[in-house]
Amino acid sequence: MNLKNIISIVIRILKQFKNDKRTVALFFIVPLIILLLLGYMLLGQSTNLTLGLKNKDKGFLGKEFSNNLLHNKDINIKTENINQLKKDLLSNKIQGYIIFPSNFTNNFLINHTISPNIYLEGSQPQEVQNLLSNINKAYSIKGMKIKESIHYLYGNSKLNILDYFGPAFIGIIVFFLVFLITSVSFLRERSEGTLERLIASPLSKADIVFGYMIAFILLSFVQAVIVLLFSLYVLNMYNIGNILYILIIEFLLTISAVNTGIFLSMFSKTEFQAIQFIPLVIIPQVLLSGIIFTVNTEPPVLKTISNILPLTYAVQGLRIIMIKGKNLNSHTLLLDIIVLIIFSLLMLLGAFLTIKNTIDTN
Amino acid sequence: MNIIEVTNLTKTFSGINVIDDLSLSIKKGSIYGLLGPNGSGKTTLIRILLGILNYDKGEIFIIKKGMSSKETLKNIGYMPQQSSLYQDLTVFDNIKFFASIYNAEKNINFILDLVELDEIKNKKVSRLSGGMKQRCSLACALVHKPKLLFLDEPTVGVDPLLRAQFWSYFNEISKNNDTTIVVSSHVMDEAEHCDKLALIRFGKLIAEGSVSHLLEKTNSNNLENAFLKLSK
Incomplete structure (x- = not known):
């Protein structure tokens, strides 16, 4: 080992790094952007959990617990009649509601037992836990027996964290791998000169873009089916939806990812530079598309960004299919699919522009 | 003319x-x-x-x-300066791909003979020498008899x-x-x-x-x- 040689290599690498402005920028600025995003999200998260409340109890206990709930700053409380609460739960305006029945105080006085009726939206285990723990805080009398009657609109008490994150991960795995592989393959087509050969042939731009798209869709579709079967039958992920709809969402996500890959390859000259796009394309989507944090609780600025990311719609779509069992009658699912189609078309246009740009700037 | x-x-x-x-x-x-x-x-x-x-x-x-x-x-046929071939495909598959673009599959054997690559047609391009890659590149440019x-x-x-x-x-x-x-x-x-x-x-x-x-x-x-x- 020779110290002088090692120093020569160190200096050479640092000089190369200094001369590659894009790498310098990505290396030092991207971590700050990601941390800023994360910090803003965590600190700026608003408490959007709303619990509906109906106190039918004539005694003191229902009144006392209702007051406790109303004074809890961690959740919003909405008092309404039962029909309205049912409607609000269906439209996700509230995440659950609690009813103190008319014999609530009497039961307590006779049996030392309280039996509130709790109705939960149920699709998000974190929200369920959060609501139940806040409800528990309201039970201010020690030593009583609690016999809650809990009803779930979607899912059940066994719905676990994997069941909630699973659909989102199916989305991100498909998007990320397809984006990465297409981006690098297309870049290789450019850097190895074969794209130039194709442009000088009778092939049209459409032939090239659609050729790429169909090949990767075929590959990705096989991948999507494997991922889905593994998730459902090996990991036993919760699914009450139609597998066909899951595949439709994955299919649209694949088209978006292929064309995003082609489009972004325009901005890189080497595979190394293409890999640098990963933190920029993937991490904000992981943070903002509702995979980890729910979009509803994001600060308004980030919510706007979330609303233009394709993964937001894919994740939402996959969750409402798998956990809520929705089909095309659901306006939300229909909107998710329409947005994914629009995004796919926009990225398709981007891919065409990329090939045109390759011709113009070669 | x-x-x-x-x-x-x-x-x-x-x-x-x-x-x-x-x-x-x-x-x-x-x-x-x-x-x-x-x-x-x-x-x-x-x-x-x-x-x-x-x-x-x-x-x-x-x-x-x-x-x-x-x-x-x-x-028109074009042989660029760099070999511009699909490195992970064989010689035959590269020529076949370009032949298919021009509907010239029938010329593949003729062109393999011309550039004397018939014996190594099933080798991946990445494993060829520089000279052989050039010959394969020429074959791709010529396969449709431009x-x-x-x-x-x-x-x-x-x-x-x-x-x-x-x-x-x-x-x-x-x-x-x-x-x-x-x-x-x-x-x-x-x-x-x-x-x-x-x-x-x-x-x-x-x-x-x-x-x-x-x-x-x-x-x-x-x-x-x-x-x-x-x-x-």
Whole structure:
């Protein structure tokens, strides 16, 4: 080992790094952007959990617990009649509601037992836990027996964290791998000169873009089916939806990812530079598309960004299919699919522009 | 009859004229050499003629149909400077792919014989030597028996024996198929294989004619001296 040689290599690498402005920028600025995003999200998260409340109890206990709930700053409380609460739960305006029945105080006085009726939206285990723990805080009398009657609109008490994150991960795995592989393959087509050969042939731009798209869709579709079967039958992920709809969402996500890959390859000259796009394309989507944090609780600025990311719609779509069992009658699912189609078309246009740009700037 | 006519062609990159008011004409069935040092604009000119690059001024006619339309490109073959092959495909699969673009699958065996790659047709391109890759690249450019063939520095990095073999292929194609060949080179002694030459420097055409005409015009005994005299 020779110290002088090692120093020569160190200096050479640092000089190369200094001369590659894009790498310098990505290396030092991207971590700050990601941390800023994360910090803003965590600190700026608003408490959007709303619990509906109906106190039918004539005694003191229902009144006392209702007051406790109303004074809890961690959740919003909405008092309404039962029909309205049912409607609000269906439209996700509230995440659950609690009813103190008319014999609530009497039961307590006779049996030392309280039996509130709790109705939960149920699709998000974190929200369920959060609501139940806040409800528990309201039970201010020690030593009583609690016999809650809990009803779930979607899912059940066994719905676990994997069941909630699973659909989102199916989305991100498909998007990320397809984006990465297409981006690098297309870049290789450019850097190895074969794209130039194709442009000088009778092939049209459409032939090239659609050729790429169909090949990767075929590959990705096989991948999507494997991922889905593994998730459902090996990991036993919760699914009450139609597998066909899951595949439709994955299919649209694949088209978006292929064309995003082609489009972004325009901005890189080497595979190394293409890999640098990963933190920029993937991490904000992981943070903002509702995979980890729910979009509803994001600060308004980030919510706007979330609303233009394709993964937001894919994740939402996959969750409402798998956990809520929705089909095309659901306006939300229909909107998710329409947005994914629009995004796919926009990225398709981007891919065409990329090939045109390759011709113009070669 | 001319197969290519270029009139007052200009192409600018970042304010610099890389092709500067260049005019030339290429006769059908001839071997036409674009000769000039590295960076003189030969590759840029070929790319413009193929429609890979746009140009700023001038007029181009190729096979009497204006600048390379997709219809025209069916009759054109192109061998770029770098081998430009799919490294993880075999020789056969590379040639087959380009043949399929031109509906010329029936020519695959003929072309494998011509470039003498039949025995190694099932080898992956990434495992071939530089010379074999060049032969495979030529095969991909020739598989559809084009009327017009652009060869961008086809013999760069090729040993003298293979270079001689390449020129024998080019002559064979030119004679047997009546294919017009436009070949760029910075090696002056290769120019002797061409029917007509364009000497290019800084994107300008400094002289055009046969080898004997250029030597006579400059009173030189070799093309290198002729090029130096014309460059002054």
